[in-house]
Structures are given as C-alpha cells and as structure tokens.
Amino acid sequence: MKQRAEAVLDFAKRLIQKPSLPGEEGQVAQLILEEMEELRYDHVYTDLLGSIVGEIDLGGESTTVLCGHMDTVPPGEEKNWNRNPFAAAVEGHHLIGRGAVDMKSSLAAMVYAAASLKGKDIKGRVLVCLTVLEEEAEGVAFGRILDEHEVDRVVLGEPSNMGVRIGQRGRAVLEVSVDGLTAHASMPEEGVNALLGMAGFLRELEASDLSRSHPLLGRETFTPVNISASPGGPVVPDKCSIDLDCRILPERSLESLLNAIESRFPKAKIDVQKLTLTTYTGKTLEVDSFFRGWVMERGNPLVTAAIKAVERTLKKESEVSVWRFSTDGVESARRGIPTIGFGPGDEREAHKPNERIEIHQVLKAMEIYREILVEAQGLSRMES
Secondary structure: OHHHHHHHHHHHHHHHOOOOOOOOOHHHHHHHHHHHHHOOOOEEEEOOOOOEEEEEEOOOOOEEEEEEEOOOOOOOOHHHOOOOOOOOEEEOOEEEOOOHHHHHHHHHHHHHHHHOOOOOOOOOEEEEEEEOOOOOOOOHHHHHHHOOOOOOEEEEOOOOOOOEEEEEOEEEEEEEEEEOEOOEOOOHHHOEOHHHHHHHHHHHHHHOOOOOEEOOOEEOEEEEEEEEEEOOOOEOOOEEEEEEEEEEOOOOOHHHHHHHHHHHOOOOEEEEOEEEEEOOOOOEEEEEOEEOOEEOOOOOHHHHHHHHHHHHHHOOOOOEEEEOOOOOHHHHHHOOOOEEEEOOOOHHHOOOOOOEEEHHHHHHHHHHHHHHHHHHHHHHHHHO
C-alpha cells in the first residue's frame, strides 16, 4: 500500500509539472496515456478531441465512469505565488501548484484506483475518462466520449473536500448590449451614452425579481464579468456590451432564460455567448455557452453507494451537498445517467495562487474511488 501511495503522489506531481491550459493539454494527455499503459489498463486511447479514455474490463456489462478534466486555468501573476506554480512543491503536508486541487491530484487518484481492481473478483467495466476544454466548455468533450459508450453511472472527481456532491446550478454566459448615439465627448448632451444605458440595465437587474431559489442548490445569480464600449476615443459611445455570467436552476432552458431577461429589459439586446474552441489535436468546436444544472435525489442508489464508500473509509459521517461551480456532469446528467461527485481538496482553493491540497486527502481519495467502484458492483447486481 505504501508503494502505491508513493506512486500516486509522484504521478500527481508529474501532472502538475506539465502546464495544460485549455487547448494545450497534449503533454499531460501523453503522460496519462503512458501511465495507464504502464499500469496495464486493458484498453487506452485518445479520442479525436484529445481526451484520454482508459478501460479496465472486469467482465460483465455494467459500466462505471470516473471522470475528470486535464486542463487548468492559467496561474495568473506569478508574483502572487510563493514559488513556481508548476514546481509541484511539497510543503509540510500539502502539495502545491496550479491544478493541485482542480484537479490533477484527483486524476492521479482515479487512474490508480481503477488499476488496483485488476485481477479482483469484481464484475463490470470501469472507464476513466479525462477530458479537454472543461474549464471553457464543461461537458462538451465528455459528451463526445459518452456518444461512443453505453454508461450506467458517472463519478466526477472535482474537489469536494472529501464529501459527496449530488448536483450543481447550471451556467450560461449571455452577451448583453445597449445601443446609444455618438457625439463629441465635450458635448455629451448631443448624443445618447450607451455606457449610461448599460448602467441603468445593471441597476434594474440587481433590483429585479429574476432570481429563483432551490432548497439545496440555493439562489440563481446574474453577475456581469466583462464590459466594453465603442467606438472609443473622445466620442460618446453608441454601443456598450457586457458578458453576463448566469448560475441558474435546472428547470431553466436557454429559451426561458432569454425570455425572462428580455421581457424585463426590452431595450437590451441579449443572446447566448458563442465560443470557437480549438483542441490540441487541431479540431475546432462551435459551442453555445449554456450548460444546464442538475441535482440527484438523496435516495438514489449511486448516492447511497458513494456515502457508504466515504464513511467506510474515513470512519465518519459523509457530508452530502452540491457544488457552487459547474462540471462535466452537465452532460451525463442531461442524458439521464446517474451522476455524483467526490474528490480530494477544498473547492475554495481552486483557481487561487498558491493552490494547495492535503496529501493525505489525495491518498484517501484513491481508496474511496476504489470503494465506490466496489459498491457499484452491488448496484450492477441489483440492476441485472
């Protein structure tokens, strides 16, 4: 067991040491592929988008997926880090570096957890699916994998501080624009300032009754995250645009979201943000920035199985909650596949400088992923 723990930690460090921004995951993907082959996975391949899929075939038809993403956000200003963000330094009981929490330590734990089942008296198939571009368009790459495989359940490895996660709000990014009329900036009364019009929109948005609430997922939020005005120079702007980040409940469709905002603010032009993304394999994707939320019932058998696995390993009651951020689960849940989450690391550390994770959580997570897969064997028997 000690040898395996050392191997997991070493693998996590090597993953962190290879930067992998969205669209630049190639080196990490190659490292994972080689590690899976070294661990004697039954089948390993890279799909057209560059995601890695590793299969452990234990016999039987039921399939459980361990899902994570290989990309990370940029480290930001290095002056805010106490050390090189890609050094994968160990400080006391913590592993530090970009991706330590979100989510390369979890990738290492999942890869080794699945491999540890080889040769055991457990039936079923395990797919370890490690995706690209999740930080920019969650679920899109995972959906391409799910198109190719019949899957019975999904376990997401995003950080959960060793608790079980059973849902999340959805995410949409809307482009909102307000028109005006140009004039010389020295004579603003001769024009209509689109910036001031946008300020009015934002005040009205904040005061509106648009936000809905859910007893578990909490309230919806509508947050402006970017603003621009044109044409620039000493000119009253005739156009102002913002990106509006919307965290929404599962019942919101894109159509209902757009209608709800447009009916309250008829002077604003609103549409979903459209992204053009390029993978490290050279494929181009056109993506609408709308990702629907989801929530599992607490009594779902997969939720129960995950709770049992956590409590059996940690010898304490498991926290059951939801994520505040969005995940690849938007795609599996959309397809009606039972989906839960569990991962090492405190979510609040994600995307921060000096991102860190407790090493003992990484090692315990490997054990818990293994136990969840064992519990999934029991689900397979009940479903057959």
